Amino acid sequence: MSVVRVYVNHLILFASHRNTMAEGPDGHSLVMFGGWHSANNQITFFQDVWQLDTCSMAWTQQKTSGTAPSARGGHQAIRVGNYMIIMGGMYTPQESPYTALMMTLC
Numbered sequence: 001m002s003v004v005r006v007y008v009n010h011l012i013l014f015a016s017h018r019n020t021m022a023e024g025p026d027g028h029s030l031v032m033f034g035g036w037h038s039a040n041n042q043i044t045f046f047q048d049v050w051q052l053d054t055c056s057m058a059w060t061q062q063k064t065s066g067t068a069p070s071a072r073g074g075h076q077a078i079r080v081g082n083y084m085i086i087m088g089g090m091y092t093p094q095e096s097p098y099t100a101l102m103m104t105l106c
Contacts, residue, residue, distance in 0.1 A: 022079040025105045029053050033086055033103065036073030045071035045091060069103055079105065
């Protein structure tokens with residue numbers, strides 16, 4: 001196994017903690033949901049969706065419809081068919097820590 005350093009030609013999303021990605025339904029992209037950022041003793045959770053096209057190495061923010069999963073970071077995600085299953089992580093106190101969320105990818 002070899003490690004390759006990759007440079008992207010677009011936006012780099014390291015200003016916040018983005019902990020997990022799942023394979024996109026097209027087979028050559030990665031989909032990332034949420035994350036968190038901490039500054040001045042304040043934690044902000046995100047519920048945005050970004051996609052990395054691994055052919056062009058370009059990030060694009062994805063438009064979503066319907067009710068988005070709650071904002072969270074430090075979670076795990078996996079793709080099952082056309083769905084991204086999101087489990088655990090840190091989140092706002094209104095949601096149970098035992099919730100698994102499902103988001104349609106296509």
